[in-house]
Amino acid sequence: MPGVRRRARGPEEEGSMAAGAECADGDCPRQHVFLIPEYLKDASKKMKNGLMFIKLVNPCSGEGAIYLFNMCLKQLFEIKVFKEKHHSWFINESVQSGGLLHFATPMDPLFLLLHYLIKAGKEGKYQPLDQVVMDEVFPNCILLLKLPELEKLLRHVTEEKEIDNKKYYKYSKEKTLKWLEKKVSQTVAALKANHVNVGVRVQSAAFFSSDQISSDKEEDFIRYAHGLISDYIPKELSDDLSKYLKLPETSAPMPNPPSKRLKMSDEPVEAKEDYTKFNTKDLKTEKKNCKMTAAQKALAKVDKTGMKSIDAFFGVKNKKKFEKI
Amino acid sequence: MDLSELEKDNTGRSRLSSPVPAVCREEPCVLGVDEAGRGPVLGPMVYAICYCPESRLADLEALKVADSKTLSESERDRLFAKMEEDQDLVGWALDVLSPNLISTSMLGRVKYNLNSLSHDTATGLIQYALDQGVKVTQVFVDTVGLPEMYQKRLQQRFPEITVMVKAKADALYPVVSAASICAKVARDQAVKSWQFVEKLQDLDADYGSGYPNDPKTKAWLRRHVEPVFGFPQLVRFSWRTAQAILEKEAEGVTWEDSATEEQEGHRRITSYFQSEGPRARAPHRYFQERGLESATAL
Amino acid sequence: MESGDESAMEKQRVHVRPATLHDSSPATLHLLPCEVLANRFAPVGRFFTPAIRQGADGLHVSFRGRSLRGEEVSVPPGLTGYVMVTEKREGLIGKQDFRGSENNGEEAQEPLERGFDQFIGATGSFSCFTVWGLETVPGPEAKVWGALTWPTLAAAVCGPPAVHSRGDSCCRFTHRCPRTENQRASS
Numbered sequence: 001m002p003g004v005r006r007r008a009r010g011p012e013e014e015g016s017m018a019a020g021a022e023c024a025d026g027d028c029p030r031q032h033v034f035l036i037p038e039y040l041k042d043a044s045k046k047m048k049n050g051l052m053f054i055k056l057v058n059p060c061s062g063e064g065a066i067y068l069f070n071m072c073l074k075q076l077f078e079i080k081v082f083k084e085k086h087h088s089w090f091i092n093e094s095v096q097s098g099g100l101l102h103f104a105t106p107m108d109p110l111f112l113l114l115h116y117l118i119k120a121g122k123e124g125k126y127q128p129l130d131q132v133v134m135d136e137v138f139p140n141c142i143l144l145l146k147l148p149e150l151e152k153l154l155r156h157v158t159e160e161k162e163i164d165n166k167k168y169y170k171y172s173k174e175k176t177l178k179w180l181e182k183k184v185s186q187t188v189a190a191l192k193a194n195h196v197n198v199g200v201r202v203q204s205a206a207f208f209s210s211d212q213i214s215s216d217k218e219e220d221f222i223r224y225a226h227g228l229i230s231d232y233i234p235k236e237l238s239d240d241l242s243k244y245l246k247l248p249e250t251s252a253p254m255p256n257p258p259s260k261r262l263k264m265s266d267e268p269v270e271a272k273e274d275y276t277k278f279n280t281k282d283l284k285t286e287k288k289n290c291k292m293t294a295a296q297k298a299l300a301k302v303d304k305t306g307m308k309s310i311d312a313f314f315g316v317k318n319k320k321k322f323e324k325i
Numbered sequence: 326m327d328l329s330e331l332e333k334d335n336t337g338r339s340r341l342s343s344p345v346p347a348v349c350r351e352e353p354c355v356l357g358v359d360e361a362g363r364g365p366v367l368g369p370m371v372y373a374i375c376y377c378p379e380s381r382l383a384d385l386e387a388l389k390v391a392d393s394k395t396l397s398e399s400e401r402d403r404l405f406a407k408m409e410e411d412q413d414l415v416g417w418a419l420d421v422l423s424p425n426l427i428s429t430s431m432l433g434r435v436k437y438n439l440n441s442l443s444h445d446t447a448t449g450l451i452q453y454a455l456d457q458g459v460k461v462t463q464v465f466v467d468t469v470g471l472p473e474m475y476q477k478r479l480q481q482r483f484p485e486i487t488v489m490v491k492a493k494a495d496a497l498y499p500v501v502s503a504a505s506i507c508a509k510v511a512r513d514q515a516v517k518s519w520q521f522v523e524k525l526q527d528l529d530a531d532y533g534s535g536y537p538n539d540p541k542t543k544a545w546l547r548r549h550v551e552p553v554f555g556f557p558q559l560v561r562f563s564w565r566t567a568q569a570i571l572e573k574e575a576e577g578v579t580w581e582d583s584a585t586e587e588q589e590g591h592r593r594i595t596s597y598f599q600s601e602g603p604r605a606r607a608p609h610r611y612f613q614e615r616g617l618e619s620a621t622a623l
Numbered sequence: 624m625e626s627g628d629e630s631a632m633e634k635q636r637v638h639v640r641p642a643t644l645h646d647s648s649p650a651t652l653h654l655l656p657c658e659v660l661a662n663r664f665a666p667v668g669r670f671f672t673p674a675i676r677q678g679a680d681g682l683h684v685s686f687r688g689r690s691l692r693g694e695e696v697s698v699p700p701g702l703t704g705y706v707m708v709t710e711k712r713e714g715l716i717g718k719q720d721f722r723g724s725e726n727n728g729e730e731a732q733e734p735l736e737r738g739f740d741q742f743i744g745a746t747g748s749f750s751c752f753t754v755w756g757l758e759t760v761p762g763p764e765a766k767v768w769g770a771l772t773w774p775t776l777a778a779a780v781c782g783p784p785a786v787h788s789r790g791d792s793c794c795r796f797t798h799r800c801p802r803t804e805n806q807r808a809s810s
Contacts, residue, residue, distance in 0.1 A: 027661075027662065027663045027664075028662045028663050028664060029662075029708050029709070030662055030708070030709075031662070031706050031707070031708055031746070032623050032706070032707045032708070032743075033652065033704065033705075033706055033707075034704065034705045034706075034707055035698055035699070035702040035703070035704050035705075035774070036644075036702060036703055036704075036705055037701060037702060037703075038701055038702060038703045039701075040644065040703075041644045041645050041703055042645075043641075044639075044641035044642065044644040044645055045641075045645055047641050050641075051638070051639040051641055052636045052637055052638045052639060053623065053636070053637040053639070053743065054635070054636050054637075055633045055634075055635065058619055058621075060606065060619075061606060061619070063621065064621060064633055065619040065620060065621050066619075066620040066621065066622065066623055068639075075783070076783070078619070078777070078781060079619070079620035079623075080612070080617045080618065080619060080620065080770075080773060080777075081617065081618060081619075081620040082615070082616050082617055082766070082767055082770040083616055083617075083618060084616040084766050084767070085581065085658070086579060086580060086581045086656060086657055086658050087654055087655060087656065087657075087658065088654075088655050088657065088658055088659040089652055089653065089654060089655070090651075090652065090653040090655065090665060090667045090671060091650055091651075091652055091706050091747065092650050092651055092667065092747065093664060093665060093666060093667050093668060094662070094663065094664055094665050094667075095553050095576075095659045095661060095662065095663060095665040095667075096662050097658060097659055097660055097661060097662055098658075099654055099655065099658070101654070101767065101770065102620060102623070103617075103702075103770070103773055103774060103777075105773070105774050105777035105778070105781075105782070106777070106778065106782050106783050107777075107781050107782065107783065108781055108782060108783045108784065109783070111781060137633050138633050138634075139633075139634050140633075140634065140636060153784070183779075183780070183781075186779045187776075187779045187780050189779065190775075190776050190778070190779030190780070191776070191779075194772060194775055194776055196611070196776070224611070225780075227609045227610070227611070228609050228611055228776075228780050229780060229781070230609065231608055231609050231612065232780070232781050235606070334676070336674065336676065336683075336685070425685055425688075428685065428688030428689075429685050429688060429689060429690035431688075432688045432689050433689075433690065433758060434757065434758055522673055522674045523669050523670050523673060523674065524668070524669045524673055525669065551666065551670065552661070552663070552665075553659060553661065553663070553665035553666070553670075554665070554666065554670040554671065554686070554687070555687050555688070557670070558674065558685065561688070562687055562688020562689075563688055567688075571687070576659055576660055576661040576663070577659075577660040577661075578657050578658065578659050578660065578687055579657060579658045579660070580656070580657045580658075580689065580757060581656070581657075581757065582757070611776075614766065614769055615766050615769035615770040615772070615773060616766035616767065616769070616770055617770050617773060623637070623709075
């Protein structure tokens with residue numbers, strides 16, 4: 001008698017896999033779940049190529065991050081990933097561990113260029129852009145130079161000089177802060193429009209009526225927006241921006257904390273300094289966001305696969321077997 | 326027995342009952358409670374009540390009802406048919422608790438153990454008889470767990486009724502024997518005519534008694550384990566036998582309330598602050614609250 | 624990344640097969656409230672889908688003997704969901720796509736390098752999916768719900784000065800991919 005197992009892998013099942021991945025011997029290649037702007041689909045009809053994932057430096061962390069680059073539309077997209085413990089996907093007739101959900105959203109390339117401009121700016125001289133945007137670790141950064149209207153964009157953050165028809169740039173902190181201030185106010189407006197709860201303490205919507213949300217102080221909005229934008233700029237610039245915005249220091253002890261992390265965002269600071277303010281939701285948030293320890297064997301194994309997956313993705317190794325735990 | 330209601334949807338709980346004999350609304354009645362299919366790793370657990378007027382107990386005894394376990398399947402079927410003939414004398418009702426209901430109850434975030442599930446079901450059935458207008462004066466129950474505790478609970482719940490909870494009540498009281506027959510007949514029929522929720526057309530039904538120590542049952546479970554889903558919903562996932570097979574032969578699955586997770590919870594929180602290098606800047610709270618981070622790999 | 628071959632990896636370009644974005648067939652996705660420690664075939668259509676019940680209070684199903692409650696979630700407006708899979712490296716099929724293609728402008732003329740270029744394609748697309756919670760409907764407080772609001776905010780926080788509006792494709796009416804100066808200027 002054929003059992004469930006055998007039939008479950010029967011030919012008709014394999015046939016219905018058309019829209020999924022091939023799972024020849026039961027094991028599937030890693031499937032990535034993405035949300036991508038619709039217009040890329042329309043654009044894709046007319047382009048044969050030019051849409052690619054590349055690794056560029058994350059201007060906040062200084063480490064590598066994945067971006068989507070569209071040569072055709074000349075656009076850059078940031079990739080954020082929803083990652084919460086204890087999720088997986090069923091995708092058609094397959095299971096995909098991790099339950100990751102990737103978001104591609106258009107991104108202002110200036111944030112990435114700033115990273116290089118600031119670095120070059122330390123030398124204090126005017127330089128041509130192609131000398132500034134150079135990176136041995138992330139050579140794909142030169143693609144940024146192909147983006148449209150760079151000159152116009154650069155005016156927001158640099159002083160420029162033109163000699164012999166060639167443009168030379170120098171990072172300007174003053175201009176940059178002004179530009180970022182605009183981003184902050186733009187973000188404040190969006191936070192309000194989207195009813196984002198920027199209050200310091202309560203995070204759970206259940207305890208929050210819309211009245212309370214609307215009573216959030218302007219300062220809270222600015223601080224929150226500053227925090228968000230700080231995720232896209234180097235830490236030093238974030239501190240300068242905070243001063244520039246005249247953000248008062250929070251009631252929680254903020255000044256000159258010993259750890260870098262303490263400075264970056266108001267909220268975790270409070271949490272660390274005063275555990276009594278750590279409500280359950282906070283705890284949960286922290287817990288779910290932290291990277292895993294190696295303690296739980298099985299889990300660690302899978303997570304490793306997830307983190308290592310750049311190999312699979314970039315094809316260094318072809319991971320054939322998802323080991324059974 | 327008409328189990329068509331159950332067959333329509335066997336993922337939850339369904340109740341079946343006979344019409345209430347008119348005499349049971351007028352005369353004081355004895356009511357027996359028993360269960361079938363408590364132990365098996367497969368199929369539903371059935372709770373049954375059977376009741377008749379005190380004055381007619383002799384008629385019930387005359388049917389020669391006995392503990393269902395001492396009867397063959399055909400004898401049980403015959404006795405159940407006889408009770409059906411005596412519709413003006415004996416009434417019954419039963420609750421079929423699907424294996425899925427049992428699994429999800431026992432494996433719930435808040436564990437709902439089989440004893441509590443049993444007690445609550447028995448209570449529900451007695452209440453159902455009362456709601457139907459049956460003049461219940463005495464209740465006899467085959468015990469689940471400690472009889473004293475169970476009796477106390479039931480007695481508190483039904484102060485107007487004399488409750489007697491006993492081990493082996495199904496052998497001692499004909500009305501409990503009758504209930505045990507109803508339960509067993511329903512359980513056997515439910516297993517035999519089990520409508521798989523899953524689309525498994527030619528699944529073999531050679532699962533033996535369904536008891537975990539039956540080699541046939543074990544072999545069936547091993548044969549039908551599916552690496553991702555485990556078993557069809559006919560199987561009680563909460564049974565150790567089923568879990569042992571899953572641990573060995575199916576893919577690992579972890580839930581946020583999995584035991585190992587809870588132990589580790591605290592360590593993780595502290596590790597966030599301590600063990601990550603100084604470079605690790607936590608994302609803004611907006612992103613943390615939404616489980617979002619920059620993708621560093623795909 | 625923990626690989627020693629770091630510098631090489633940071634050079635990678637993973638090219639999206641554009642055709643797959645509009646060719647991919649609809650995919651059915653469920654986000655589960657548990658980690659299944661495997662990437663593999665799973666008979667979802669036999670075991671899971673037929674067991675889903677629509678209750679007054681949302682969707683019900685069970686998985687591995689645990690009760691799940693679910694709700695349908697739409698992909699945020701303006702976005703499309705894709706399931707993407709990288710192609711195996713062998714052969715670097717599709718190299719020819721880059722040769723002599725007229726509409727990609729000079730940008731794409733850079734030669735492909737065997738070691739650094741790879742391809743990814745959509746195997747399915749979706750506009751909604753089902754989110755499952757353990758015993759309770761995930762509801763608006765679930766992180767994933769919050770995550771889905773990110774694209775709306777992203778434009779303000781880190782978006783380019785003038786975001787393409789939907790369907791505002793530079794490639795739609797022109798053969799080449801000119802800049803979208805006019806559109807940008809007017810917006």
